[in-house]
Amino acid sequence: MSTLHDQAMTHIYQQVLQRLLECLTQGQRASLQLLIQRMLVAAGGIERIGDFKVMLAHGGGKDSSFALAFLRAAQLSIAARAPATFELRVVTARHVGMSTAVIENIERGYSALVLHDDLRVELLVLDDGGLQHFDALKPLSPRQQQVERFDTLVAGHLTAGQVRPMFCNRFYLALAELYRQGMGWEGGVDALINADPMPERKRYLAWGRRMMREAGLSSARPAHSHPGALLQGLGQLRRIYLNEVLGLPAEPLRQVPGPRRIPRFIDIADLLQDSQQGQSVLLLEFLRFRYDELALGFSQSACANPLLMAHLAGLRAQWVQGQDYALGIAEHLQQVKAQLRRKPVPAALQALAMETWQDRERHGQRRRLADDFALQGYNLNEEQLACLLFAPFVDRGRNLERFVQARHPGMQAALPYLHKALKGVPSPQPMVQWLEEISGLPLSTLQMLYQRESEAATGGRSLLARARDSDPGRLRH
Incomplete structure (x- = not known):
């Protein structure tokens, strides 16, 4: 039986090789x-x-x-x-x-x-x-x-x-x-x-x-x-x-x-x-390779899902900059175009990727898909993504008031209690629960962030900033 199986598999491998050779150009x-x-x-x-x-x-x-x-x-x-x-x-x-x-x-x-x-x-x-x-x-x-x-x-x-x-x-x-x-x-x-x-x-x-x-x-x-x-x-x-x-x-x-x-x-x-x-x-x-129409022309997710990266750009424009979600997507697409020009991506595929995303009427559908991906992959909802875009906890909560005013004005009266909780001072449990729910992080991690300098405040000295500045995939203008 083993010999018959080996002979059968050898025949299958020969067929695979023949198919491969038929797919190759003369140069290949x-x-x-x-x-x-x-x-x-x-x-x-x-x-x-x-x-x-x-x-x-x-x-x-x-x-x-x-x-x-x-x-x-x-x-x-x-x-x-x-x-x-x-x-x-x-x-x-x-x-x-x-x-x-x-x-x-x-x-x-x-x-x-x-x-x-x-x-x-x-x-x-x-x-x-x-x-x-x-x-x-x-x-x-x-x-x-x-x-x-x-x-x-x-x-x-x-x-x-x-x-x-x-x-x-x-x-x-x-x-x-x-x-x-x-x-x-x-x-x-x-x-x-x-x-x-x-x-x-x-x-x-x-x-x-x-x-x-x-x-x-x-x-x-x-x-x-x-x-x-x-x-x-x-x-x-x-x-x-x-x-x-x-x-x-x-x-x-x-x-x-x-x-x-x-x-x-x-x-x-x-x-x-x-x-x-x-x-x-x-x-x-x-x-049987299939291009993903939402992958912005990239055939693999090297660092992150392209859909989620575009979504974050849209959320930043809407929640942090007070602009339109679609404007953030458009600016992100311009950066992606510049990246694609550095890669061996056929022009027709680049055009198709851009066309898929430039349909403003479908941005709502894309946004829902991105929200679903963030929830399934990272267990994060859109409010928690918006929270990190404001970075309200680092630098001893420098942006906390701005974040609360922009996204949760009903919590402004609770700001002193929020700061106390982040400092490690005993605070009402509802304040702690709100911080954890809005960020998706436990209080201990939020307190750690409260004591940390933001990447911008380090002046490029931190390991995170140095990693960013030398990132081989980062687009440099």
């Missing part, structure tokens, strides 16, 4: 041959390829999907001409901002490439601080949701709702943790596949090194030849971030067994250029 087929050669050289020859294992971080977007498809084509091509082929480990960092559409794209791609039942392939996901086997039907763990909720609220109050500090710092550090755990999980890997374009990769490496220096950490070894040292340093940076920015105790790093060998990077970005430039319609169809 040439790139595939270069990738095969690159893998064989890295493994030390075809006689050693069966003991060679590589790891790819899959973000759920178009570029990650292309990279995975090319690696699968290389894996199956080698298997068709040699006794063995390389093993493939695919890892994904799950987070609240990763929409259902992204998860479904990942799962459809895995199914199209017949990865689930292949013993040469490992599909893993980072959730609740640890790696586990990927399951598209399994929801994000409650603990992971709680951690991200707390991070989002605290960073949001410290920055008055700046979306990138709220969402992206955690994502960058989680991505480093994904690599650190992924390369050491169950014996480790021989190589880390890098599919990011060189300029983008340099920006992220520069961010990591700068933040490590700012935190008093350093790594003299080059990241390309010693990725483990950099990832270990970023793991230490995460501990410092949790302690300094969020006020949480610095827990020790999750212990990861040492890898059986020191992995190195294999760069394949140059082999994917045709795919990134919109030359892969057939391949996208084969992978």
